[in-house]
Amino acid sequence: MRIKTGVLAVTAILLVACSAPALAQVISRLPTAERVVALTFDACEGPAAPAVFDRKITDFLVARKIPFTVFATGRFARRNAGPLADLARHPFVEVENHSFDHPQHMERLDAAEVRAQVEDTDRLIEEITGRRPRFFRFPAGNYDAATLATVEATGHKVVHWSFESGDPARGLMPGNLRDWVLSKTRPGHILIFHVNGRAPATGEALPAMVAELERRGIRFVRLDEVLQ
Numbered sequence: 001m002r003i004k005t006g007v008l009a010v011t012a013i014l015l016v017a018c019s020a021p022a023l024a025q026v027i028s029r030l031p032t033a034e035r036v037v038a039l040t041f042d043a044c045e046g047p048a049a050p051a052v053f054d055r056k057i058t059d060f061l062v063a064r065k066i067p068f069t070v071f072a073t074g075r076f077a078r079r080n081a082g083p084l085a086d087l088a089r090h091p092f093v094e095v096e097n098h099s100f101d102h103p104q105h106m107e108r109l110d111a112a113e114v115r116a117q118v119e120d121t122d123r124l125i126e127e128i129t130g131r132r133p134r135f136f137r138f139p140a141g142n143y144d145a146a147t148l149a150t151v152e153a154t155g156h157k158v159v160h161w162s163f164e165s166g167d168p169a170r171g172l173m174p175g176n177l178r179d180w181v182l183s184k185t186r187p188g189h190i191l192i193f194h195v196n197g198r199a200p201a202t203g204e205a206l207p208a209m210v211a212e213l214e215r216r217g218i219r220f221v222r223l224d225e226v227l228q
């Protein structure tokens with residue numbers, strides 16, 4: 001009888017575990033065994049300084065029709081609405097949500113402010129691109145459990161990165177960026193760079209990074225191709 005009770009208890013726990021909503025989580029890898037990598041580019045703009053697209057990056061990716069994802073803030077999207085709409089017309093380009101005005105510490109905002117950062121940006125990006133974002137990335141990667149839960153409750157998965165490229169570092173040489181990224185990248189990784197004109201080494205290094213990853217048999221994907 002005791003064994004039976006134990007089995008019942010375990011079964012009950014399993015049933016609860018399986019039917020409960022997925023635990024809050026930040027995605028930092030693609031859930032696939034395929035040799036794929038996601039190229040993601042943050043288009044950050046806060047209240048401090050205007051920012052525009054680094055055309056060296058986007059021109060290269062578009063010319064080669066390489067799938068990529070832009071995480072844009074609302075401010076950046078508003079300032080760059082025309083170019084963003086043009087990019088989003090390509091089926092291999094995905095535009096996702098990076099908050100409205102890039103608060104460095106969203107965990108210090110209250111829940112209503114967090115929701116507004118996400119939802120105002122969703123509305124704007126949908127107006128510009130015709131497609132509502134499904135993924136969110138925290139500015140500067142800062143969050144806590146409550147902030148994460150609030151963002152997930154807006155219907156977004158939070159997607160960060162597998163390792164930092166460090167591409168906004170002042171004085172970074174393209175060759176050093178290339179060597180670092182190529183030494184770290186593995187299949188299933190989500191790479192992070194910046195496309196807001198603050199990471200000049202990236203546009204210089206990108207063709208060589210892409211060529212080497214392709215030589216390794218890597219295929220590039222949008223996040224929404226791989227993440228549910």
Ligand SMILES: [Zn+2]
Nearest residue numbers: 042044139140
């Ligand atoms: Zn950012």
